[in-house]
Amino acid sequence: MEHLEYTFKSSGGICKIRKIFSIVGVVASGNLEVMMERKNLDGGSHFVIDTSAQGFDEAWKAVITDFIERNKPSDLLVSINDNAASPAVVSMRLDQAFEDLTTE
Amino acid sequence: MTVNEVLNKVFPLGSKVEIENNIVSGEGRTAAGIVQIIGTCNNTVIGVDEILALSVKFLEVMRENPGRPVLMMVDNNGQKMALNDELLGLNQYIAHLVKLQDMARRNSHKVIALVYGNSIAGGFIAFGLCAGDTYALEGSNTSVMALPAVARVTKLPLEYLEELSKTVAVFAPGVKNFYLAGGLQSVWCDDLNQCLENALKEDQCSDMRSRIGMERGGRSAAWNMTQKILDEQ
């Protein structure tokens, strides 16, 4: 198991969070669980990942950076339990969780 | 020890059982009165036939001797793994037997299970863990799955699992681990009659196994989790 954390400073966007938390996905083989919550991070975002697939630091950084650019989140805490999902699946789950978090 | 050897120690005032198709039934005498004995022997597997035979004994004691304590003598090699039993709905038969144990307890029978041989997986749930209180004799064996099989299924080395089982009580076989996790009220040794007398005095109204598991260090999370859900408004 590998534990990864990434912090992003504020992108200047406003916080659109509408729920206490959102959670999508299941920790099954090739899948992951993404939970998102509001946290006071001075407008920034923080990602905490526990993954069964070791050595994919760069891939995670890339997917998460894309997510930040796409969605411009603010005060966002993301917690992930991953069981070797592909970058495409990770990307999809991040978007799903964020959409759920920011809609009524 | 054979079932009769154990019973002789548990009931110094005398006991008498019949054994038919590995089903044990009879009575034991204590100073306070008679205890009904219902059990299995010879490491039998628990299938539909065994369940029906054991169920009949529970129904009989509830009908004919309301309030009489029941001692379940537990020795099994797990649930029967056969086509016909599954076809018939073995899970429902097991549910029936555990409900009888539960109903007996609600109807003021003390229901005491004593593992004296093996008690494995589905067999242990069917006949053992659903008693009012569950005990095991020192030297007996309680297990869900033997470590070599766990190693095969989890694809982890046996040596690693053996090492892990020294500190993590929740997964490895053995009476000690079940005791630490709160599954066994106590382990009987030395004066088995005294152990029975103590068991007969226990209040079986509440299931405190997860709290006991927390106190003994075997299950650190369960009790608090349950309480938290109970306490939420």
Add this chain to the structure above:
Amino acid sequence: MRLKTFRSYFEATARQRVAGVFDKNSFAELCPPSEQFGSPHLKHFNIPLSFDDGVVVGDVLLGGMKICCAAQEGRFMGGAIGEVHSAKIVGILKRCLKKKPEAMVFLFDSGGVRLQEANAGEIGVAEIIRALLDVRYAGIPVIGAIGGSCGVFGGAGIISGCCDALVVSEEARIGVSGPEVIETNMGVDVFDSRDRALVWRTCGGKHRYILEMADDIVENSMEAFRNALIKLMKIKKTYDLAGLEKEHEILKKRSTDFSDCRDGFDVWRKIGFSDVEKIPSLTVEDLKAQQKNRGGVK
């Protein structure tokens, strides 16, 4: 990408089932994943945990009535029951005694005890059974739904047998030992676990419904399960010795009647169904009609 509103019960996650079967926006989850009560043990086995340990519990409305619910996630470790998972279920069951809901509804999807936490799971199953029977004894119906990829096996199969009533879909399976175990023990000539049709004739939803182990069978949709659960909630059953004596007679007769059966076909033939070969391809509506016609069940 929008989250789809799932219609298929089988495909859905536990959370989607809770959202799809119970009244919209009425679910108050207890010990939600944001509190991160995952398994303290899986790290020893290098397995990722889940924030809810594979079961979702809480208060919710069904048809406007207050109920408590538990929904297992079959795709996390096969829905297997570990320490936290079982403690959450015991918690919600004990909560029923305090809150006195109209019913306790259990969306099952579990292969049984989690090996990595075997003792905790095994004891947990016994604790769940005891707490479940406390709820029944207090006059609160405990209803189970089975229709996920795991069905119910092992300790979960036993728990399901302790409910007041069960609704299944055709996709459901109910048993103790799984098909591979039966094959290993009896030989592939007696039972080929890769023969899906045979497996479903042995432990699948239709067979269990015909045997009257399940009170209702529905198609694989959220709506169908919802409607069936609402109906089953209203049937008052008692948990008492007289009921157990009746159950004993039924189980004794079943074991005598079908003692030489090797296949669901044998059982259905003996029960009196004509054209048993067609049963696997019948719709659930047609099967229910046939069951009613031969005087079986509700």
